[in-house]
Amino acid sequence: MKLRQLEAMRALIATGTTTQAAEVMGISQSAISRLISQLEDTLGFVLFDRHRGRLSITPEGREFFGIAEDILTQVDQIQETASNIRAHGTGTLRVVAMPAIGTCMLPQPLKMLREEYKNLNIIVDLKNRSDLQQAVAERKYDIGLATLPIVQQGLTVEPLCTVRSVLIMPRGHRLSVKDVINAEDLDGENLVSLSADTVMRYRTEELFSKLKIKCPSAIEAQSTILLGNLVKIGLGVAVVHPFVADHFREQLEIRPFEPEIDISYGLIYAQGARRLRVADQLSKNMRICFSGTSQFIPHDQDQSPAG
Structure with a gap:
Protein backbone atom coordinates (compact mmCIF):
# COMPACT_ATOMS: atom_id res chain seq x y z
CA MET A 1 0.00 0.00 0.00
CA LYS A 2 1.42 3.36 -1.03
CA LEU A 3 0.58 6.93 -0.07
CA ARG A 4 -0.02 7.83 -3.71
CA GLN A 5 -2.77 5.21 -3.88
CA LEU A 6 -4.53 6.74 -0.89
CA GLU A 7 -4.23 10.20 -2.45
CA ALA A 8 -5.82 8.86 -5.65
CA MET A 9 -8.69 7.43 -3.62
CA ARG A 10 -9.25 10.79 -1.90
CA ALA A 11 -9.24 12.62 -5.23
CA LEU A 12 -11.67 10.15 -6.71
CA ILE A 13 -14.08 10.47 -3.79
CA ALA A 14 -13.93 14.26 -4.00
CA THR A 15 -14.54 14.48 -7.77
CA GLY A 16 -16.51 11.35 -8.67
CA THR A 17 -14.73 10.66 -11.97
CA THR A 18 -11.27 9.47 -12.95
CA THR A 19 -11.00 12.37 -15.40
CA GLN A 20 -11.45 15.04 -12.76
CA ALA A 21 -9.37 13.15 -10.21
CA ALA A 22 -6.54 13.00 -12.73
CA GLU A 23 -6.74 16.78 -13.20
CA VAL A 24 -6.61 17.33 -9.43
CA MET A 25 -3.52 15.14 -9.05
CA GLY A 26 -1.84 16.27 -12.27
CA ILE A 27 -1.56 12.76 -13.73
CA SER A 28 -3.29 10.80 -16.49
CA GLN A 29 -6.69 9.16 -16.22
CA SER A 30 -5.15 5.75 -16.75
CA ALA A 31 -2.71 6.39 -13.90
CA ILE A 32 -5.62 7.10 -11.55
CA SER A 33 -7.35 3.88 -12.57
CA ARG A 34 -4.11 1.94 -12.13
CA LEU A 35 -3.52 3.34 -8.62
CA ILE A 36 -7.05 2.43 -7.51
CA SER A 37 -6.79 -1.07 -9.00
CA GLN A 38 -3.46 -1.64 -7.25
CA LEU A 39 -4.95 -0.51 -3.94
CA GLU A 40 -7.97 -2.80 -4.34
CA ASP A 41 -5.66 -5.73 -5.17
CA THR A 42 -3.65 -5.03 -2.01
CA LEU A 43 -6.75 -4.74 0.19
CA GLY A 44 -8.63 -7.64 -1.33
CA PHE A 45 -11.96 -5.85 -1.73
CA VAL A 46 -13.61 -3.36 -4.08
CA LEU A 47 -13.49 0.32 -3.17
CA PHE A 48 -15.72 1.77 -5.88
CA ASP A 49 -18.78 0.65 -7.86
CA ARG A 50 -18.64 1.62 -11.53
CA HIS A 51 -21.94 2.75 -13.01
CA ARG A 52 -22.41 4.68 -16.27
CA GLY A 53 -19.01 6.31 -16.19
CA ARG A 54 -19.23 7.45 -12.58
CA LEU A 55 -17.83 5.87 -9.48
CA SER A 56 -19.46 5.58 -6.07
CA ILE A 57 -17.69 4.39 -2.98
CA THR A 58 -18.67 0.98 -1.57
CA PRO A 59 -19.52 0.44 2.12
CA GLU A 60 -16.16 -1.31 2.51
CA GLY A 61 -14.44 1.55 0.78
CA ARG A 62 -16.15 4.10 3.04
CA GLU A 63 -15.05 2.24 6.18
CA PHE A 64 -11.50 1.95 4.91
CA PHE A 65 -11.30 5.60 3.88
CA GLY A 66 -12.36 6.68 7.36
CA ILE A 67 -8.96 5.48 8.54
CA ALA A 68 -7.05 6.46 5.41
CA GLU A 69 -8.34 10.03 5.64
CA ASP A 70 -6.77 10.45 9.10
CA ILE A 71 -3.43 9.32 7.69
CA LEU A 72 -3.70 11.73 4.76
CA THR A 73 -4.55 14.61 7.11
CA GLN A 74 -1.42 13.89 9.14
CA VAL A 75 0.65 13.76 5.95
CA ASP A 76 -0.79 17.15 4.91
CA GLN A 77 0.25 18.58 8.28
CA ILE A 78 3.76 17.18 7.85
CA GLN A 79 4.01 18.74 4.40
CA GLU A 80 2.76 22.08 5.73
CA THR A 81 5.36 22.01 8.51
CA ALA A 82 8.08 21.21 6.00
CA SER A 83 6.90 24.10 3.84
CA ASN A 84 7.07 26.47 6.82
CA ILE A 85 10.58 25.29 7.63
CA ARG A 86 11.69 25.89 4.03
CA ALA A 87 10.14 29.37 4.03
CA HIS A 88 11.02 30.50 7.54
CA GLY A 89 14.02 28.41 8.50
CA THR A 90 12.17 26.84 11.42
CA GLY A 91 8.67 26.23 12.69
CA CYS A 161 20.28 51.04 19.46
CA THR A 162 21.32 53.48 22.18
CA VAL A 163 18.95 55.59 24.26
CA ARG A 164 19.16 58.08 27.11
CA SER A 165 17.61 57.28 30.44
CA VAL A 166 14.73 59.27 31.90
CA LEU A 167 13.23 59.81 35.33
CA ILE A 168 9.73 58.62 36.21
CA MET A 169 7.81 59.95 39.22
CA PRO A 170 4.25 60.01 40.54
CA ARG A 171 1.75 62.52 39.23
CA GLY A 172 2.01 65.77 41.19
CA HIS A 173 5.50 65.04 42.49
CA ARG A 174 7.43 68.12 43.64
CA LEU A 175 9.91 67.73 40.75
CA SER A 176 7.20 67.56 38.09
CA VAL A 177 7.38 71.37 37.71
CA LYS A 178 10.86 70.98 36.17
CA ASP A 179 11.43 70.28 32.47
CA VAL A 180 14.68 68.44 33.12
CA ILE A 181 15.70 66.59 36.27
CA ASN A 182 19.31 66.86 37.42
CA ALA A 183 20.87 64.15 39.53
CA GLU A 184 21.35 66.66 42.35
CA ASP A 185 17.56 67.14 42.46
CA LEU A 186 17.23 63.57 43.72
CA ASP A 187 19.35 64.01 46.82
CA GLY A 188 17.24 62.65 49.68
CA GLU A 189 14.55 61.15 47.38
CA ASN A 190 13.37 57.60 47.84
CA LEU A 191 14.56 55.54 44.88
CA VAL A 192 12.84 52.55 43.30
CA SER A 193 15.33 50.57 41.25
CA LEU A 194 15.67 47.50 39.09
CA SER A 195 17.62 44.49 40.30
CA ALA A 196 21.35 44.72 40.95
CA ASP A 197 22.42 42.73 37.90
CA THR A 198 21.21 45.37 35.42
CA VAL A 199 23.40 47.92 33.62
CA MET A 200 20.92 50.67 34.52
CA ARG A 201 21.25 49.96 38.25
CA TYR A 202 25.06 49.87 38.07
CA ARG A 203 25.41 53.11 36.14
CA THR A 204 22.90 54.96 38.29
CA GLU A 205 24.68 53.97 41.50
CA GLU A 206 28.04 54.83 39.94
CA LEU A 207 26.79 58.32 39.03
CA PHE A 208 25.24 58.98 42.44
CA SER A 209 28.41 57.84 44.19
CA LYS A 210 30.56 60.12 42.02
CA LEU A 211 28.30 63.13 42.74
CA LYS A 212 27.92 62.17 46.41
CA ILE A 213 24.15 62.03 46.06
CA LYS A 214 22.36 60.05 48.76
CA CYS A 215 19.02 58.47 47.92
CA PRO A 216 17.38 56.32 50.57
CA SER A 217 16.90 52.86 49.12
CA ALA A 218 13.16 52.43 48.79
CA ILE A 219 12.42 49.18 46.96
CA GLU A 220 14.24 46.96 44.50
CA ALA A 221 12.01 45.33 41.86
CA GLN A 222 12.84 42.71 39.27
CA SER A 223 9.62 43.31 37.37
CA THR A 224 9.30 46.39 35.19
CA ILE A 225 5.54 46.46 35.66
CA LEU A 226 5.95 46.27 39.44
CA LEU A 227 8.56 49.05 39.39
CA GLY A 228 6.21 51.39 37.51
CA ASN A 229 3.32 50.59 39.81
CA LEU A 230 5.46 51.27 42.89
CA VAL A 231 6.42 54.68 41.53
CA LYS A 232 2.81 55.38 40.57
CA ILE A 233 1.56 54.98 44.15
CA GLY A 234 4.27 57.25 45.53
CA LEU A 235 6.89 54.87 46.93
CA GLY A 236 9.71 56.64 45.14
CA VAL A 237 11.13 57.82 41.82
CA ALA A 238 13.16 55.78 39.33
CA VAL A 239 15.75 56.26 36.61
CA VAL A 240 14.70 53.92 33.82
CA HIS A 241 15.04 53.05 30.15
CA PRO A 242 12.76 55.26 28.02
CA PHE A 243 10.96 52.14 26.74
CA VAL A 244 9.98 51.37 30.31
CA ALA A 245 8.79 54.95 30.81
CA ASP A 246 6.72 54.83 27.62
CA HIS A 247 4.89 51.83 29.01
CA PHE A 248 3.57 54.06 31.82
CA ARG A 249 3.24 57.32 29.88
CA GLU A 250 -0.43 57.80 30.78
CA GLN A 251 0.14 57.14 34.49
CA LEU A 252 3.41 58.81 35.48
CA GLU A 253 5.43 61.99 35.06
CA ILE A 254 8.41 61.48 32.72
CA ARG A 255 11.34 63.89 32.44
CA PRO A 256 14.79 63.91 30.78
CA PHE A 257 17.55 63.11 33.25
CA GLU A 258 21.00 64.71 33.52
CA PRO A 259 23.87 63.92 33.55
CA GLU A 260 22.90 61.64 30.69
CA ILE A 261 23.05 57.91 31.26
CA ASP A 262 23.21 56.25 27.85
CA ILE A 263 22.13 52.62 27.62
CA SER A 264 22.83 50.44 24.59
CA TYR A 265 20.88 47.36 23.59
CA GLY A 266 22.02 44.43 21.54
Missing part, protein backbone atom coordinates in the same frame (compact mmCIF):
# COMPACT_ATOMS: atom_id res chain seq x y z
CA THR A 92 9.51 27.80 16.05
CA LEU A 93 11.41 30.94 17.07
CA ARG A 94 12.82 30.95 20.61
CA VAL A 95 13.42 34.42 22.04
CA VAL A 96 14.87 35.39 25.42
CA ALA A 97 15.27 38.87 26.89
CA MET A 98 16.15 40.60 30.13
CA PRO A 99 12.89 41.25 32.01
CA ALA A 100 12.71 45.06 31.96
CA ILE A 101 13.58 45.59 28.31
CA GLY A 102 11.85 42.44 27.06
CA THR A 103 8.55 43.43 28.64
CA CYS A 104 8.53 46.83 26.97
CA MET A 105 10.55 46.35 23.77
CA LEU A 106 9.43 43.01 22.35
CA PRO A 107 5.62 43.12 22.00
CA GLN A 108 5.33 45.36 18.92
CA PRO A 109 8.20 43.74 16.92
CA LEU A 110 6.75 40.31 17.73
CA LYS A 111 3.32 41.45 16.56
CA MET A 112 4.84 42.53 13.25
CA LEU A 113 6.61 39.17 12.93
CA ARG A 114 3.44 37.26 13.66
CA GLU A 115 1.55 39.19 10.99
CA GLU A 116 4.14 38.18 8.39
CA TYR A 117 4.59 34.57 9.51
CA LYS A 118 1.14 33.51 10.63
CA ASN A 119 2.04 29.84 11.20
CA LEU A 120 5.19 30.54 13.16
CA ASN A 121 5.33 29.38 16.77
CA ILE A 122 7.06 31.91 19.04
CA ILE A 123 8.42 31.14 22.51
CA VAL A 124 9.41 34.15 24.64
CA ASP A 125 11.20 33.88 27.98
CA LEU A 126 12.59 36.48 30.39
CA LYS A 127 15.86 35.84 32.23
CA ASN A 128 18.46 37.80 34.15
CA ARG A 129 21.66 38.78 32.37
CA SER A 130 23.88 35.85 33.36
CA ASP A 131 21.23 33.19 32.76
CA LEU A 132 20.29 34.76 29.43
CA GLN A 133 23.88 34.78 28.16
CA GLN A 134 24.46 31.18 29.19
CA ALA A 135 21.20 29.97 27.65
CA VAL A 136 21.90 31.62 24.29
CA ALA A 137 25.49 30.32 24.26
CA GLU A 138 24.11 26.82 24.84
CA ARG A 139 21.74 27.35 21.86
CA LYS A 140 18.60 27.02 23.94
CA TYR A 141 17.34 30.19 22.23
CA ASP A 142 17.65 31.50 18.68
CA ILE A 143 18.02 35.16 19.64
CA GLY A 144 18.47 37.18 22.83
CA LEU A 145 17.87 40.83 23.75
CA ALA A 146 20.01 42.44 26.44
CA THR A 147 21.74 45.63 27.47
CA LEU A 148 25.37 45.98 26.37
CA PRO A 149 28.17 45.27 26.87
CA ILE A 150 28.13 41.49 26.60
CA VAL A 151 31.47 39.82 27.33
CA GLN A 152 30.70 36.11 27.61
CA GLN A 153 32.49 33.75 25.25
CA GLY A 154 30.53 31.83 22.65
CA LEU A 155 28.27 34.73 21.71
CA THR A 156 27.96 37.02 18.70
CA VAL A 157 26.61 40.49 19.52
CA GLU A 158 24.72 42.77 17.14
CA PRO A 159 24.20 46.30 18.51
CA LEU A 160 20.62 47.50 18.15
CA LEU A 267 20.82 41.23 19.97
CA ILE A 268 22.84 38.17 20.83
CA TYR A 269 23.24 34.84 19.07
CA ALA A 270 25.18 31.65 19.73
CA GLN A 271 28.52 31.98 17.98
CA GLY A 272 28.69 29.76 14.90
CA ALA A 273 24.98 28.88 14.98
CA ARG A 274 22.92 29.11 11.81
CA ARG A 275 20.94 32.36 11.80
CA LEU A 276 17.23 31.83 11.25
CA ARG A 277 15.40 33.98 8.74
CA VAL A 278 12.69 34.76 11.25
CA ALA A 279 15.31 35.87 13.80
CA ASP A 280 16.76 38.26 11.23
CA GLN A 281 13.25 39.54 10.51
CA LEU A 282 12.64 40.14 14.22
CA SER A 283 15.89 42.14 14.30
CA LYS A 284 14.65 44.25 11.37
CA ASN A 285 11.31 44.78 13.08
CA MET A 286 13.00 46.07 16.23
CA ARG A 287 15.07 48.52 14.21
CA ILE A 288 11.92 49.77 12.49
CA CYS A 289 10.15 50.23 15.83
CA PHE A 290 13.00 51.94 17.68
CA SER A 291 14.93 53.94 15.05
CA GLY A 292 12.47 56.83 15.26
CA THR A 293 12.86 57.35 18.99
CA SER A 294 16.43 56.31 19.72
CA GLN A 295 19.93 56.74 18.43
CA PHE A 296 20.18 54.19 15.65
CA ILE A 297 23.34 52.09 15.27
CA PRO A 298 23.82 50.78 11.70
CA HIS A 299 24.23 47.05 11.17
CA ASP A 300 27.82 47.42 9.95
CA GLN A 301 28.89 48.59 13.42
CA ASP A 302 28.35 45.13 14.87
CA GLN A 303 30.36 44.34 17.93
CA SER A 304 32.95 41.62 17.38
CA PRO A 305 32.06 38.17 18.71
CA ALA A 306 32.60 38.02 22.45
CA GLY A 307 35.66 36.14 23.53
